[in-house]
Amino acid sequence: MSFRVLAPLLIVIVLLLAAGAAVRQARLPPADFVFGNETEVQSLDPAVTSGQPEGRIIWSVYECLCNRSAKDQSATPGVAESWDISEDGRTYTWKLRKDARWSNGEPVTAHDFAYSFQRFLDPMTAAKYAQAMWYVKGAERYNQGAAALKVGDRVEVVLPEPPKGALPHARGVVLHGVLTGIERDPEYEGQELSEEDFGKRHGLVIEIDGAERRFRQEGSSMPRDAYELCRQVLLDFAEVGVRVEDDHTLVTELNEPTPYWPELMGFYPMAPVNKTCVETYGWPTWTYPENIVGNGAYNVEFRRIRDRIRLRKSDTYWNKDAVRLEVIDALCVDSLTTAFNMYETGQLDWLTKAPPLITRELLKQEPPRDDLCLATQLGTYFYSINLTRKPFDDVRVRRALMLALNRQQIVETACAGERPARSITPPGLPGYDPPQCPPHDVEEARRLLAEAGFPGGAGFPRIEILYNTEESHRTIAELVRKQWQTALGIEVRTRNEEWGTYLNSTHQLQFDICRRAWIGDYLDPNTFLDMWVTGGGNNETGFSNAEYDRLILEAGQETDAEKRFGLLAEAERILMDQAPILPIYYYNSRNLVRPYVRGFYNNLQDSHPLQDIWIDREAQGPNEYMRGCVK
Structure with a gap:
């Protein structure tokens, strides 16, 4: 049969399939509340995610030790009904509520948090926010793996196979001992090694039950006949300041007083995960809707890729009587314009981010719209530069790019x-x-570029700006491309990737310059500054500066607020001088929220817990919590 004959038939089949999909979509029972969650979430594993779309879902499916107030983001009781702080501000004793339950009916205990914190810090988890736990005694050294060990340390040796009779994805057998020696592969003697390479080029001598044993980690170049194979060697977790006193009492011991520790304990990467679920199904299968076990206000009923995540109120949540929405749909809509059209046609109750150009037009409307909510947000939009690639290892090049940015035009x-x-x-x-x-x-930018060996852009390699798929990111990337080409005479192109691919590219430093943004995790400058320390999980620039690291460390140990802010300011000055990042604009939140939505408050972090939201369908006027927010 010829293609000409087949073509009409194929078109009919495609149309029938589309019609069938539309019918199935129409038959889906409506949710009580629908919002646009921007992009497809990367994962529902709290330990490995880092974006706002993921955070909105994870905060609903899990509950941390603390919650965050919808009004001002201050710490409020979560699984921990109360907590005590020692006089020196270093020890927090968390009292867990006895009626907290997992969605499978099991009680939530202090052991669940200890397990989850250990998993979060385990180097193999590769948690991007692991540094947020480094305030805990011993947590940084545990997270850095074998490279952080010293002779005399108590250590744990994780063998490749799980214990006999354990769940299929359980951690391997763990041996405990004392590190008595570190032996280096002679071929790499005198070479500087990264943390990752340390375990591959060293053997570790460990005394266990009075006998010395030699271990090599997976992928090690050490001779197989002389060393036992292990998965990894870490500081013994007993040396980390996380202690279970009983099923409902957890203690965290900090290196220094940290006044925002309760707020951090309400940050979604700190959410507990169910050990039985994780070790039964393994990653990422344990996060699938049919397997996932949460402890929050909502359960994941189903997930349709590139469509929606449907949440249903949990029957096991301790505070379920206060949760007023039964079913919530979080829609995946990458295009802000499409999402706005869906909002305007009544398909969404909440649009998390109105398109900038459309927002301008909405602000001109008379009378003013009562559903448009603009508010100051604790966030910065910026570009990151990959310092591991030439010519970006030259600070003059980076400063030239910084000076050539016309932010006002953007x-x-x-x-x-x-x-x-x-x-x-x-x-x-x-x-x-x-x-x-x-x-x-522009003149100083051209001078610096010439000084770096590229007068008028001559000889400068073609560079690329990476951004995740969204109209506003594309617009900004094109503006910056034209600014740099015009001012500096260099060739610039742009590349967009969908969210998950983009996150992988930025994490693996597969870019020249990339679009990034940061919303403060807590109300303190440290949340913007400690991410740039050497090896930080969210650094993703290759930037490393010993003086910067020292200042951030000292600021973490300083108890005087004025002196502490002075140290942080010195660190930020280095960051601006060295220019591994290029600030572009400070965020405003641009929510569109139906007037009948209640429990929605403006706050600096633009965070709106779904369990606090409810619907007043009879309401005629604007949301009382939003009045006066348009500026």
């Missing part, structure tokens, strides 16, 4: 009320005045 063209940024830390945090990078200066 915000006037692609934004809606946002302010140009010249620091990574947004203004507005009481007591902290962030140091700024230099203003737009």
Whole structure:
């Protein structure tokens, strides 16, 4: 049969399939509340995610020791009904509520949090936010693996196979001993090795039950006949400041007083995971809707890739009587324009981010819309530079790119009320005045580029700006491309990737320059600054500066607020001078929320817990919590 004959038949089949899909979609029972969650979530594993779309779902499916107030993001009781702080501010004793339950009916205990924190810190988990736990005694060394060990340390040796009779994806057999020697592969003597390479080029001598044994980690070059194989060797977790006193009492011991520790304990990567679920199904299968076990206000009923995640109110949640929405749909809509059209046609109750250009037009409407909510947000939009690639290892090149940015043009063209940024830390945090990078200066940018060996852009390699798929990111990337080409005479192209691929590319440093953003995890400048330390999980630039690391470390140990902010300001000055990142603008939140939605408050982190939201269908006026928010 010829293609001409087949073609009409194929078209009919495609149309029938599309019609069938539409019918199936129409038959889906409606949710009580529907919102656009922007992009497809990367994962529902709290330990490995880092984006706002993931956070909205994870905060609903899991509950941390603390919750965060919908009004001001302060710490409120979660699984921990109360907590005590020692006089020196270093020890927190968490009292867990006895009626907290997993969705499978099992009680949530202090052992679940200890297990989850250990998993979070395990180097093999590769948690991007692991550094947030480094405030805990011994947590940094545990997270850094074998490279952080010293002779005399108590260690744990994880063997490749799980214990006999254990669940199929359980951790391997764990041996405990004392490190008595570190032996290096002679071929690599005198060479500087990364943390990852350390385990591959060293053997470890460990005394276990009075006898010395030699171990090599998986992938090691050490001779097989002389060393036993193990998965990894870590600092003994008993040396980490996480202690279970009983089923409902957990203790965390910190290196230094950390006043925002309760807020951090309400951050979604700190959520507990169910050990039985994780070890029965393994990663990532344990996160699938048919397997996942949570302890939050909602359960995942189903997930349709590139469509929606449906959440249903949990019958086992301790505070279920206060949860007023039965079914919630979180839609995956990459295009902000499409999402806005869905909102305008009544398909969404909440749009998390109105498109900038459309927002401008909405602000001109008379009378003013009562569903448009613009508010200051603790966030910065910026570009990261990959310092591991030439010519970006030259600070003059990076500073030239920084000086050639016309931020005012960007915000006037692609934004809606946002302010140009010249620091990574947004203004507005009481007591902290962030140091700024230099203003737009094309002549100085050209001079620096010439000094670096590229006069007029001659000889400069073609570079690429990476961004995740979204109209506003594309608009900004095109503006920056034209600015750099015009001002510096260099060739620039752009590349977009869907969210999951983009996250992998940035994590693996597979880019020249990439679009990034950071929303503060807590109300302190440290949340914007400690991520740039050497080897930080969210650094993703290759930037490393010993003085910067020292200042961040000292700030973490300083109890005087004024001195502490001074140390952080010194660190930010280095960051702006060295230019591994290029601040572009400070965020405003741009929510569109139906007037009948209740429990929605403006806050600096633009975080809106779904369990606090409810619907008042009889309401005629604007949401009382949103009045006066349009600026």
